Amino acid sequence: MEFKQVIETRRSIRAFTDRDVSDEQVLQLLEWAHAAPSGGNLRPWEYIVVRSQAQKEAIAAATFCGNDDRAPATQKWLAAAPVVVVAVGLPAKIEARYGKTCIPAQALLYQDCGAMIENFLLGAVALGLGSCYIAGFREKELSQTLGLPEEVIPVAILPLGHPAQPGVERPRSPVGSILHHETY
Numbered sequence: 001m002e003f004k005q006v007i008e009t010r011r012s013i014r015a016f017t018d019r020d021v022s023d024e025q026v027l028q029l030l031e032w033a034h035a036a037p038s039g040g041n042l043r044p045w046e047y048i049v050v051r052s053q054a055q056k057e058a059i060a061a062a063t064f065c066g067n068d069d070r071a072p073a074t075q076k077w078l079a080a081a082p083v084v085v086v087a088v089g090l091p092a093k094i095e096a097r098y099g100k101t102c103i104p105a106q107a108l109l110y111q112d113c114g115a116m117i118e119n120f121l122l123g124a125v126a127l128g129l130g131s132c133y134i135a136g137f138r139e140k141e142l143s144q145t146l147g148l149p150e151e152v153i154p155v156a157i158l159p160l161g162h163p164a165q166p167g168v169e170r171p172r173s174p175v176g177s178i179l180h181h182e183t184y
């Protein structure tokens with residue numbers, strides 16, 4: 001698939017068919033994600049690949065809808081994906097290089113992980129798959145579900161599968177309306 005087509009057809013996919021995703025496809029996506037640029041080349045991330053239905057449902061139970069983390073509704077649709085990848089971050093890697101004060105480790109961590117996750121999302125399109133960046137989760141609860149050590153934090157849940165239907169095109173403001181030249 002052409003790069004232009006990958007960029008222009010990527011959508012958040014929230015419904016999947018029953019068709020499986022192979023381990024090779026998952027590994028390919030993680031290779032592409034791991035190839036992303038990263039401050040100081042630290043790559044402060046790791047991945048957890050989940051296929052068990054019970055674990056996918058436990059992950060979904062740690063999510064919420066909207067921006068209220070106490071909202072009772074969860075994003076249970078994600079448990080229907082054949083594979084769920086959870087990207088986790090290791091701020092200690094950043095602190096070990098840059099210290100605790102100079103650059104806020106968490107800020108750099110999320111910038112790094114954003115670049116890495118975009119590679120994953122675009123790679124999914126290139127493989128004919130769909131995914132969605134999910135950050136609406138209760139961090140402590142998800143960490144417990146995944147058995148994360150204290151120094152590892154969950155960054156994104158990435159359900160992965162074959163889209164059940166094409167994603168909906170969300171509106172964007174024209175680039176011209178957010179473009180400045182020389183100064184703001």
Ligand SMILES: Cc1cc2nc3c(=O)[nH]c(=O)nc-3n(C[C@H](O)[C@H](O)[C@H](O)COP(=O)(O)O)c2cc1C
Pocket residue numbers: 010011012013014075132133134135136137167168169170
């Ligand atoms: C940091 C971040 C967090 C997001 N969290 C969620 C989420 O918790 N649940 C969800 O369904 N979509 C989530 N999204 C997806 C956005 O809703 C989606 O990207 C946006 O509506 C634009 O649609 P598109 O991805 O189809 O272009 C998230 C996206 C980003 C970048």
